[in-house]
Structure formats: C-alpha cells, structure tokens
Amino acid sequence: MLFVIGTTHHRAPLEVREKLSLTAEGAVALRAELATLPGLREFAMLSTCNRIEFYGVAADPGVVSHVEGAFCSRQSFDPDAFRQIRLDLQGPETIRHLIEVAAGLDSQMLGETEIFGQVKDAYAEAQSRGSTGPVLNRVFQKAFQAAKHVRSHSAITEGQVSVANVAVELAQSIFGGLGDARILLLGAGEIGEKTAKAFQSRGATALTVASRRLERAMELATSLGASALPFEQREPRLADFDIVVCATAAPDPVVSLSAARAAMQRRPARPLLFIDQALPRDVDPGVAGLENVFLYNLDDLARIAEENRAAREAEVARCRTMAGERAETLWRQVADQVASAPGKASDSGVNRTGDTVAAGESS
Amino acid sequence: MLTALTDRNWLWVAAGFYLAGFLQGTVSLVRQGKPSGGATYLLILLGYAAQLAGLSLRGRAVGGCPLGNPLEIYQFTAWSAVTLYLVVGATFRLSLLGYFSACLAATLTVVSLSVPGWDSVQRIRIFGHNPWIEFHAALAVFSYGVFALLALTSVMYLLRNHSLRSKRLGGWFSFLPSIRDLDQIGLRLLGAGTVILAIALAVGSVHWLRLPGFALNAKILVTCAVWSAAATAFTLRLRGALLAQRFAWTCLGLFVAAMLSLLAVESSRPPAPAPSVHHGGGSQR
Numbered sequence: 073m074l075f076v077i078g079t080t081h082h083r084a085p086l087e088v089r090e091k092l093s094l095t096a097e098g099a100v101a102l103r104a105e106l107a108t109l110p111g112l113r114e115f116a117m118l119s120t121c122n123r124i125e126f127y128g129v130a131a132d133p134g135v136v137s138h139v140e141g142a143f144c145s146r147q148s149f150d151p152d153a154f155r156q157i158r159l160d161l162q163g164p165e166t167i168r169h170l171i172e173v174a175a176g177l178d179s180q181m182l183g184e185t186e187i188f189g190q191v192k193d194a195y196a197e198a199q200s201r202g203s204t205g206p207v208l209n210r211v212f213q214k215a216f217q218a219a220k221h222v223r224s225h226s227a228i229t230e231g232q233v234s235v236a237n238v239a240v241e242l243a244q245s246i247f248g249g250l251g252d253a254r255i256l257l258l259g260a261g262e263i264g265e266k267t268a269k270a271f272q273s274r275g276a277t278a279l280t281v282a283s284r285r286l287e288r289a290m291e292l293a294t295s296l297g298a299s300a301l302p303f304e305q306r307e308p309r310l311a312d313f314d315i316v317v318c319a320t321a322a323p324d325p326v327v328s329l330s331a332a333r334a335a336m337q338r339r340p341a342r343p344l345l346f347i348d349q350a351l352p353r354d355v356d357p358g359v360a361g362l363e364n365v366f367l368y369n370l371d372d373l374a375r376i377a378e379e380n381r382a383a384r385e386a387e388v389a390r391c392r393t394m395a396g397e398r399a400e401t402l403w404r405q406v407a408d409q410v411a412s413a414p415g416k417a418s419d420s421g422v423n424r425t426g427d428t429v430a431a432g433e434s435s
Numbered sequence: 436m437l438t439a440l441t442d443r444n445w446l447w448v449a450a451g452f453y454l455a456g457f458l459q460g461t462v463s464l465v466r467q468g469k470p471s472g473g474a475t476y477l478l479i480l481l482g483y484a485a486q487l488a489g490l491s492l493r494g495r496a497v498g499g500c501p502l503g504n505p506l507e508i509y510q511f512t513a514w515s516a517v518t519l520y521l522v523v524g525a526t527f528r529l530s531l532l533g534y535f536s537a538c539l540a541a542t543l544t545v546v547s548l549s550v551p552g553w554d555s556v557q558r559i560r561i562f563g564h565n566p567w568i569e570f571h572a573a574l575a576v577f578s579y580g581v582f583a584l585l586a587l588t589s590v591m592y593l594l595r596n597h598s599l600r601s602k603r604l605g606g607w608f609s610f611l612p613s614i615r616d617l618d619q620i621g622l623r624l625l626g627a628g629t630v631i632l633a634i635a636l637a638v639g640s641v642h643w644l645r646l647p648g649f650a651l652n653a654k655i656l657v658t659c660a661v662w663s664a665a666a667t668a669f670t671l672r673l674r675g676a677l678l679a680q681r682f683a684w685t686c687l688g689l690f691v692a693a694m695l696s697l698l699a700v701e702s703s704r705p706p707a708p709a710p711s712v713h714h715g716g717g718s719q720r
Contacts (some may be wrong), residue, residue, distance in 0.1 A: 227469060230469070230609060231605055231609065242599075242604065245595070245604060245609075245613055245614070246613055246614045246615060247614075248612070248613035248615055248616045340675040341618075341672075342491075342615075343614055343615060343679075362677060363679050363680075364601050364678060364679045366600075368602065369534075374604065375602070376604055376605075379605050380605060396498050
C-alpha cells in the first residue's frame, strides 16, 4: 500500500509542531530506524516548519502503525495525542496530497513556491540514501511535473501576499527590473529593513539608508551593504532616488509636497515611487497628485496583499481538480506496482543490508 | 488548393488568424488568468504570412506597392505594425503587446475588408514607373504602422498608469509591462516613426519639386501636418515638457489623426483613370 502519515499546520498548532520538529540528528536516526522496519518497502520523509510527513510503500497497514510508533517514540510524543492531529492518507489520495503540497496548495502562505524546493530536497535525500524504489521514484517525479503544471496553468502563484513583497512588486510594475533603481530607505527600523531586504532579493543594489540617528543608519547600511545619508539631506537629495521607502516613527511628515515637487522638476521624465509604511504617515498625501509620482501607504499595501491572497484562494478549487486528475492518472500507472510490491510484514526493511543508511549515519 | 486563393481570400485568412490570436489571448486571460504569449505569437505569425501573400498577389495585380485604395492602405498599415511587433515583441518581450497587436491588426483588416466601397476600385500603376514615388508612399504608410504600434503601447501605458493610480494591480493589469518600459518604447517608436516619415517626405519632395506646375495638395499638406505633430511631440518629450499620461494621449491622438488623414487623402484623389480594375470579389489578373 502507498501511504502518507504525519501532521501539518492545518491540524497541529505551533506549540505541538515544535514538539514534533525533528533535529538534524534526530532525522538521521529516525531514517536509520525506518530503514530497518520490516515490511516498509520504500519511504521518504518531508520535514519543514509547517509539516512532518512520511511517504511510503508498505506491505500492510500494520507497517504504517510501526512508522507512526517509531516517530512518536523518538519525539517522546503520546501516540494517542498524535492520532488526534494525524494526517493519514492512502492510495491515490497520497499522490493527490503530494501534488497539492508541492504546488503550494497546502501551504500556510497559499501558493508559495519555497515548498516545491523543500519537497525536491526531501526526495533527493531519500533517493541518495536508497530508501526510495520504483513506486516512490515514479510518484515523486510525476508529482513534481504535476505541481509545475498546476502552477503554470493557474494563477495560484500570482500576486504577492506579504506587505514587503507587494512593495517590491509595485516597484517592478513601475521600473521593471530593479537593478538600476536607486532606493532611499528613510528610517532604520525593522519594517524598513525587511522591505529593503525584499528589494535586494529581487536584484536592487543601489540602496541608501537615512535615519535621525546617523550611527543607526550607518549600522544598518553596513549590514545591508548599502550607503548612509544624513537625515537632513533627505529632501535636497530626493531627486537622486527612484524609490523612497519611508518607515520612520516621526510624528509629522518627513517628505513635504514642496520637496517632492522640486525633485520632480529636476527629473520630470523619471517616475518616483513613495512607499510609506509609517504610522503616522511620513509623506505628505498631496504628493500623490504630482505627475509621474506614485504614493502608496500602509493601508494600500495591506489591501493589495489581501486582494492577492483572495485571488489565490479563488484558484484553489480549480487547482485541486487539476491535482486530482493528475493523481488519478498516476495512481492507475503505479497501482499494480504497489499491489505487486514484494514483501510481507515479516520481510526486512528498505535497506536489508543497511549499507546506504549506515554510510549516511557514519558520515 | 492554396494557389486558387485570391488576394482577398488571403487577406481574409490573415484577418481570421489575427482575430483568432485576439480571441485566444482573451480566453487565456479569462480562463487561465494569464496571457499565452507563445500561442498568440504563432497566430499572429500565421496571419502575417497570409497577409503578405495577399498583399503580394495584389501588388502583382496592380503592378506596384498596393496603396491605391483605402483597403490596401489600411492592410499595408496593419502589416507594417505587425512587422514591427514581430521585431519589437521578440526584442523587448513586452507582455501583452502581442494580444493588443492581434486586436489592432484584426480590427484594421476586418474593417478594411468589410467596408464595401473601400476596395471597389483598384488603381493600376499609380506610381507610374517612378520607383522613388513608390518608395515614398510605402515608407510613409510604413511610418503609420509605427504610429499604430505606438498607439498600442500608449494604450498599455494608460492602462498601467490607471491601475497604479487606482491602486488595482491584480487581474489583467498585473501582466502589463512596467511604466518605464512602456514610456521608453513609446519614445523610441515615436522617434522612429518621425524619422521614417521625414525620409518619406524628403524622397517625395525630390520628385514633387521637379514636377512642372507643382502645387501643394491635400495629400502633401495632411502628411506634412502629421509629421509636424509627431516631430513636435517628440521634441517636447525630449525636453521634458510632454510626459507620462499627456505623452501617451498625444501619441494615441497622433495615430487616430494619421488614420483619419488617410481617408482625407483618399477622398481628395482624382477619379481612377483607365485602365482601373473595378473590383467585385477578388483581383482580376
């Protein structure tokens, strides 16, 4: 039988997932233990901060209980409590679940793409240790293709759902590539830093930090590989920048309408984007009326993030249908292999000699 | 079987492909929530080939570049715009430009084929045996094709600007190119169109000034007016006096004016001299 057992953020709260989280050493030891489990023909383990899942091919349902028992025992977790939060699927539902996980449909941040790499890593790890066989190899490889199909034939990954990433996407819709965009960060707090890092992750290189405390600006600039600017220079130098991220704690606006107007007179053909993440607002709202100037505040960014999330939600049903169709097709291809997989509960486990696992453990 | 197709048949086939490209793009946007660049590009390419076949047959029939009636001029304009799209689209990879190009080409080709009076008369050898005048006319109409593509990028700019101002970035808007890319491509297209039209006018003027008893006519005046407007807009844009939405609206207006001027030029033509071909369904060769 083909199965998946484990738990996810849908079933277990954070404090429970903390208890179930495997350390690197614990994961190695558990893999070694499962590799010797009689009747477990193939297995792969997916462990992220939001899920712990064991995919496998077993001779009978009793083997699945042994997998569960081995995991609970290693984590010193009550098996009865685990059953309350357990994900337990078999046959085509296992494949469907794997496709949905890889496509980001089961993720906490719907449609996120990082999970695809995590599933690939989990499969590569299992494959390198020799714990996968003909069934799981086919299931995982086809599931990756199916997940890509779901993502590319739907809008499940469209639109950013975090405020910092929405700000970056906004900048890209104005400037295209961010490689030559000059960015000024006003305020050296956590929000500004997060946004600056989001910009850097999308190719922005010309970053300048200005803060009321110059030493704090220099400190952050150093950590970001940026340059620092005295705070009082922010308005005279405004024309030198394309994107201004504002996140100060100032009680009054730190960018006035007159300063923005003067800046645009010096660079009329080049757009200027203000991302005002401060509360109270850092940028005079009148700035939005200037030609070629775009102003977005915290509410705007939050609303766009929420709209994007809702748009992704609206795609889920269609994506699940696609995943289900692919799972059914794949199940028809592997069902015979699963049924005819050699092995009874009395057989030894995945690696009878334990060579691969032993090598992994010793290294 | 293909050899049995007349020039108008080929032009209808081209219109069909352009329309299919537009409809396919719409379906893709509505159903999948994203543009299908590859399929649209292929359909436009097929339409382009069919249109080239149709215009070639018509060119052979009339003994020169087919610019003798409104159908031919609008077909040539659409063909020029698609030529540029195939180059610009591949080079700059502007998302949705293919979709908009298919829409424009379908509109120009279907309308020009559907208006009964626009192809009722085919003028043979309208440029006589003067290749320079033929070159002038082809280049002038080609520049209108450049303005057609400029109009498309301007519409895209206005849509993108509207989405940013209204703070609605999702849906179809998310596939539009960036404001700066659209602005840059608009500036380049306006510059290219202005230069091409200037060359066309210069080539034409060499011939006109040699004509005995030369006098300015409506065609020359209208073409000069279109060029002046384009050159003025280009200069103002370079000087930073015509920017953003105002620049986009001006470019859009320029294309509309150019299209209307073609009709004005056509209405000022003298009656077709013999031996013109009075047209029914396809070209008589």
